[in-house]
Amino acid sequence: MVCGFDALFIPWVLQHRLIITELFPLLSDTHKTAQKVLITKANVINLKTFLSAVRLAHQGNDTGVLPLSPLVPAKNSDVEKPKTKMIITSRRDYPLTKSFPFSLEHLQTSYCKLARVDSRVLCLRKLRKLDLSHNHIKQLPATLGDLVCLQELDLHDNHLEAFSGALCSSGLQKSLQLLDLSQNQIQALPLEFCQLRGLVQLRLDDNALLRLPCRIGQLSRLRFLSAARNKLPFLPCDFRKLSLENLDLFGNPFEQPNPLVPNIQLKIPLTLLECAARATVNHRIPYGCHLLPSHLCKDLEVAKTCRCGSACLSSFIQITVTMNLHHVAHTVVLVDNMGGTEAPVLCYFCSLDCYSQFLDRHLQSNGMISHLILVITE
Numbered sequence: 001m002v003c004g005f006d007a008l009f010i011p012w013v014l015q016h017r018l019i020i021t022e023l024f025p026l027l028s029d030t031h032k033t034a035q036k037v038l039i040t041k042a043n044v045i046n047l048k049t050f051l052s053a054v055r056l057a058h059q060g061n062d063t064g065v066l067p068l069s070p071l072v073p074a075k076n077s078d079v080e081k082p083k084t085k086m087i088i089t090s091r092r093d094y095p096l097t098k099s100f101p102f103s104l105e106h107l108q109t110s111y112c113k114l115a116r117v118d119s120r121v122l123c124l125r126k127l128r129k130l131d132l133s134h135n136h137i138k139q140l141p142a143t144l145g146d147l148v149c150l151q152e153l154d155l156h157d158n159h160l161e162a163f164s165g166a167l168c169s170s171g172l173q174k175s176l177q178l179l180d181l182s183q184n185q186i187q188a189l190p191l192e193f194c195q196l197r198g199l200v201q202l203r204l205d206d207n208a209l210l211r212l213p214c215r216i217g218q219l220s221r222l223r224f225l226s227a228a229r230n231k232l233p234f235l236p237c238d239f240r241k242l243s244l245e246n247l248d249l250f251g252n253p254f255e256q257p258n259p260l261v262p263n264i265q266l267k268i269p270l271t272l273l274e275c276a277a278r279a280t281v282n283h284r285i286p287y288g289c290h291l292l293p294s295h296l297c298k299d300l301e302v303a304k305t306c307r308c309g310s311a312c313l314s315s316f317i318q319i320t321v322t323m324n325l326h327h328v329a330h331t332v333v334l335v336d337n338m339g340g341t342e343a344p345v346l347c348y349f350c351s352l353d354c355y356s357q358f359l360d361r362h363l364q365s366n367g368m369i370s371h372l373i374l375v376i377t378e
């Protein structure tokens, strides 16, 4: 085995741990590759004998004179499997000097009073499940997005005030399926949040959220959503597009919808910018930062949609209407202690015409309901 060595390096021998790096020619002298042989938990005497044999062989001497023990096949129990799971639930057990095994796929470090994400954890590229719950983390590093295999990220009960747009545009975009941000201090999620298209489960309970992302309907794989005990006055218009199994919005200060009190932002005549923006979205004209200023691109991404299907940018009429949450979820946790499953959702109109048409229908249906009540009571 050692006769084929072209060169031999022994970087370190540490207790029972030995790493040998061998270099051998592949195709020619200019194409060389390195291979590491890792020996752990070796018997000290056998290890010394082995090293002597390696040195003699490297010097071209005869190894036959050495008392080498016959090779015995290793039992299953002798072979150490790479560690894939590590659970740490107290600060006392948190490794301060040792590194984490690079083979880890599931790491939990809870109740460790961590103020930030350990840089050693950010090197664990095989991680699929990372649980950093019950710590004191205030900010997430952008390099967390380099963990491209990460499917589950649990950050509940920390001190987070934001979840950055950079993370939403990172490698997590495709991989992340479960995200738990509950029990933090987040007031708003970035516009890019809806780029996390792989999300199936999202927990946002017990934060200070004033809005849900306006494009939340783009999370087409989302099945479990909870945002209980936040500060949501209403839901975004896009919320209607969700198709959930379970929804929990308990304990939010939802306002009472009143379609008769509109928020009128309509500017007549429409500005040239508004006309151009509406045409771009309505006719699906391709655009990008190479064609338009980036702030315009961002504005176009959050263009509102009127009930007639037409887009509007900054000239619109806004109202809130009541939506039964069963329209978007199979199982709905009651939104209050009164047994309600309804919540206000934003609704936009591109023109006075569209609003008045809606109003006619709304009054008509209410009139019909009062008429029906009269008929029934008579």
Ligand SMILES: [Zn+2]
Pocket (backbone or CB within 6 Å): 306, 307, 308, 309, 310, 349, 350, 351, 354
């Ligand atoms: Zn319209």
